[in-house]
Amino acid sequence: MSVKYNFCAGPAMLPPPVMAKAQQELLDWNGLGVSVMEISHRSSEFIALAKQAEADLRELMSIPDNYHVLFMHGGGRGQFAAVVNNFLGDKGRALYLVSGQWSKSAMEEARKLAGDCQIDALNIVENINGINTVVMPALKGSGDEYRYLHYCPNETVDGIEIFDEITSPWPIVADLSSTIMSRELDVSRYGLIYAGAQKNIGPSGLAIVIVRKDMLELPQMPQASIMDYRLCAEHDSMFNTPPTFAWYLAAEVFTWLKGIGGVKAMEAINKEKAARLYACIDKLDFYRNGVAVANRSRMNVTFQLADESLDKAFLTEAEAKGLLALKGHRIVGGMRASLYNAMPLDGVDALVTFMEEFAARHA
Numbered sequence: 435m436s437v438k439y440n441f442c443a444g445p446a447m448l449p450p451p452v453m454a455k456a457q458q459e460l461l462d463w464n465g466l467g468v469s470v471m472e473i474s475h476r477s478s479e480f481i482a483l484a485k486q487a488e489a490d491l492r493e494l495m496s497i498p499d500n501y502h503v504l505f506m507h508g509g510g511r512g513q514f515a516a517v518v519n520n521f522l523g524d525k526g527r528a529l530y531l532v533s534g535q536w537s538k539s540a541m542e543e544a545r546k547l548a549g550d551c552q553i554d555a556l557n558i559v560e561n562i563n564g565i566n567t568v569v570m571p572a573l574k575g576s577g578d579e580y581r582y583l584h585y586c587p588n589e590t591v592d593g594i595e596i597f598d599e600i601t602s603p604w605p606i607v608a609d610l611s612s613t614i615m616s617r618e619l620d621v622s623r624y625g626l627i628y629a630g631a632q633k634n635i636g637p638s639g640l641a642i643v644i645v646r647k648d649m650l651e652l653p654q655m656p657q658a659s660i661m662d663y664r665l666c667a668e669h670d671s672m673f674n675t676p677p678t679f680a681w682y683l684a685a686e687v688f689t690w691l692k693g694i695g696g697v698k699a700m701e702a703i704n705k706e707k708a709a710r711l712y713a714c715i716d717k718l719d720f721y722r723n724g725v726a727v728a729n730r731s732r733m734n735v736t737f738q739l740a741d742e743s744l745d746k747a748f749l750t751e752a753e754a755k756g757l758l759a760l761k762g763h764r765i766v767g768g769m770r771a772s773l774y775n776a777m778p779l780d781g782v783d784a785l786v787t788f789m790e791e792f793a794a795r796h797a
């Protein structure tokens with residue numbers, strides 16, 4: 435098979451060594467003669483895997499001891515609801531910063547579930563001369579005005595990333611689905627971090643939740659037991675049968691990431707990948723990115739062709755060269771190259787070479 439580079443926004447490519455190991459272990463994991471999918475989550479072997487995965491994630495992200503790490507069902511959207519149900523009982527209020535499609539969806543889900551609670555929203559992206567720019571308001575107020583402030587540091591659809599860690603009088607809840615472990619961040623600044631797994635962690639369906647222990651004292655709404663953070667923490671994420679295969683693959687991704695030097699080393703590679711692609715876009719009038727330089731996503735590089743009538747040819751020819759899934763999200767159109775942790779520098783170089791050559795041919 436010729437080399438393929440998969441730029442899909444999610445479910446995204448996983449590190450090839452992880453996939454090769456999973457393939458090798460598929461029918462016989464750990465010498466048990468069966469796969470990891472076919473054993474009890476309460477077996478000593480699986481519990482050892484779960485413990486190691488948590489320890490590795492704690493090490494990779496420097497997660498302090500006063501945080502629980504939960505492996506949950508339901509992906510990113512499951513957490514849109516869980517956050518509301520776990521923190522807004524008893525008529526609480528929350529503030530949502532809206533910077534693109536995913537934070538907007540999180541806010542809409544919160545409003546749907548809010549009942550008597552109040553969900554305030556602040557749009558933080560301004561279109562300045564055709565360039566989407568994050569304009570962060572000063573977040574001021576009394577500490578008990580809101581139970582939490584929700585925001586999404588990387589908007590997967592819009593290609594907008596907020597790199598500065600924000601300061602807020604209220605606990606910060608962050609949707610890190612598409613940026614987790616791509617760069618260093620100070621977990622102690624957050625009340626809760628969540629991420630759907632299918633970009634930088636493993637297969638879809640799984641969600642990682644990192645929650646400060648005192649947040650679990652907030653009043654809850656009635657909710658499905660499997661989404662209850664307290665129950666999940668009390669039962670070591672095994673209140674019901676967890677997605678064991680996804681958990682296993684996540685554990686393998688953590689081992690892989692540690693092997694290449696952890697998040698700091700990964701961040702340096704990710705910076706280089708994004709820099710090479712944006713340099714190509716900026717150099718050629720043929721392509722355009724409509725996001726302020728300071729807010730350009732490192733994980734999801736969105737771009738448009740100056741002549742949209744060439745979109746189809748661009749995608750077809752890219753695919754023929756093994757450059758897959760470059761079509762932008764249907765809401766925003768154009769192109770999107772997702773450069774998650776598993777995408778090697780070679781993939782970006784292959785894409786840049788193709789883009790230069792395509793532009794030259796169609797100039």
Ligand code: PMP
Nearest residue numbers: 509510511512536590611612630
């Ligand atoms: N948040 C962000 C930032 C996302 O990119 C996505 C999925 N692309 C979601 C939430 C929703 O995740 P899921 O499909 O796992 O519910």
